Amino acid sequence: MIDSYSFLRPWLFCLDPERAHNLTLSNMDRAYRWGLLERFVTQPAPDPRTICGITFPNPIGLAAGLDKDGKHIDALGALGFGFLEIGTVTPRPQPGNPKPRMFRLPEAQALINRMGFNNDGVDACVARVRRSRYWQNAGVVGLNIGKNASTPIEDAASDYVLAMKAVYEIASYITVNISSPNTQNLRALQGEEMLRSLLGSLDVAREELSDRFGVRKPLFLKIAPDLDVADINLIADLLLEFGLDAIIATNTTVSRTAVANLEHGNEAGGLSGAPVRAASTEVIKTLKARLGNDLPIIGVGGILSGQDAQEKVSAGASLVQIYSGLIYRGPDLVSECVSALRK
Template sequence: MIDSYPLFRPWLFSLDPEQAHNLTLSTLDRAQRWGLLPLLIDKAANDPRTMCGITVPNPVGLAAGLDKDGKHIDALGALGFGFLEIGTVTPKPQPGNPKPRMFRLSQAQAIINRMGFNNDGVDACVKRVRNSAYWQNGGIVGLNIGKNASTPIENAASDYVAAMEAVYEVASYITVNISSPNTQNLRALQGEDMLRSLLGSLHLAREALSDQHGVRKPLFLKIAPDLDQHDVKLIADLLLEFKIDAIIATNTTIARDAVQGLEFGEETGGLSGAPVRQASTVVIKNLKEYLGDAIPIIGVGGILSGKDAQEKVAAGASLVQLYSGLIYRGPKLISECVKALKSF
């Protein structure tokens, strides 16, 4: 299979990053509807893995953020991912932060974004998931939930509970996003007191939902790479206390050491791509040290090659997720990572 993405990338990179993002997804939608995607991509190897009672056809998933509203599920599912994570969705629709809010740092193979949970609201997303052929045919779709920007941080738990209630029926698993740097004060939820309160509320809500629906949906937590060992240990202890099923490590970073002096390097927002790879891997190693095999880890952050995916698994991850690497490498990265992990 000829990798055609490098032919199109210079043109895409000449566009505004958010415009290129939307154009790429709409083009994938058309190619999927016309049955062209199998001709354009390598078929990912079959390598089933089971985590938290969920069996995925391969260990390489889509990270949250690329498809915030579930508008492109069927096209993305056709690229060969083992599972998709949609969101972040919030209880009410919100426009996100003012544009421009996405910046490409090509020299560093990085992206800075300050999107701000722009989405159509959880109800619209749930409807799209239900209507997708991928979900209807048993594809694994995780829903990533957050709080609305207008909700005071002290009331955050009510937003997370409302979003969890809304997605519970359709979600293969639910991810609680407390680590985006683009919603004011959100990362404060990673502190001990606020996190204990939030996880306590979610634990009680999930028990009620499990009784109501007759099924216990796995609950994941997504954390930042900007945590020291003490913070990671604290979070690990709370995961065990509140019976959280898995942890996703990590989100974007607020550190700028790797992009100093580069155009857009000082833009506010979360930095993703190659510069976050090492920090993400360190957090995974620390989590594995504290959690052992008690709670599985999904590794994400700076995966731009099959070797990078192997690094995450070697550090302690059971599954991996991609986002920014796709922008620089294209869909070929998916099958490359699946092949790299098949014998790993």
């Protein structure tokens, strides 16, 4: 197991967060190529879970956002995750929002980002996934899709359909991201009229793709933690109506209640890490009460320990994903969470 992260983290935290992020992933790639990751990272014992027709080697996944372009799949897969979610990818390449656009709040074990779906475009990402050993060896890779910033919100469905068509053949599952706070008006897609229209368009496209490829790929939706109970229940009902396969709860929050007095606490963007834990868990509980066992829930938000992962599962999640916890805890967090859920 990598004990050196506690030594490296203070040095990394002296760097600009986005630079540290990219540097860490690049060095992980080198360590993977040299055989060091497999040598020093303890792989969790298998704990398979079959959900939506997919057998996940264990219930701990990487949340979307950490590897937006699929550039680091093999190195991340070597950390012991049961599945990886890549993206968010958009039909066309885009640079995202101006820098700086990522901020640490160490006192709160939190991050704020306003990256804005910066990515090389869906075609480049698909090519990288195909080249990865992890995917070639049947690793579970979800593709998270979004719309380009330049696409008007009323035309968003066309972008999602384009992206779904591009990733369909290679994705283990596809996640529709309508909950990032960093693309203007994107969260409006969580409203009934726009969501109904979007899901209808995706349903038609998926039927065509299922016929073409001879397989019906699972389709997930990722929602925000800032919805009220009525909105959550409405979304749950629409997912059942349009035959989606799972829901991911939740994305980052726009609330600043827990961090308003901290340095960078009022930066624009989505807040992740420990402050979003309770809110995301409450969304999971509300979804579970509405959906029962009709639709699996994937829990994400504020998981920094095995106990936090257990909390999501106790609330109703079948799988969990981590991102900010990896920044603060390092790779040890993966095996800790797998062990906690096995117990």
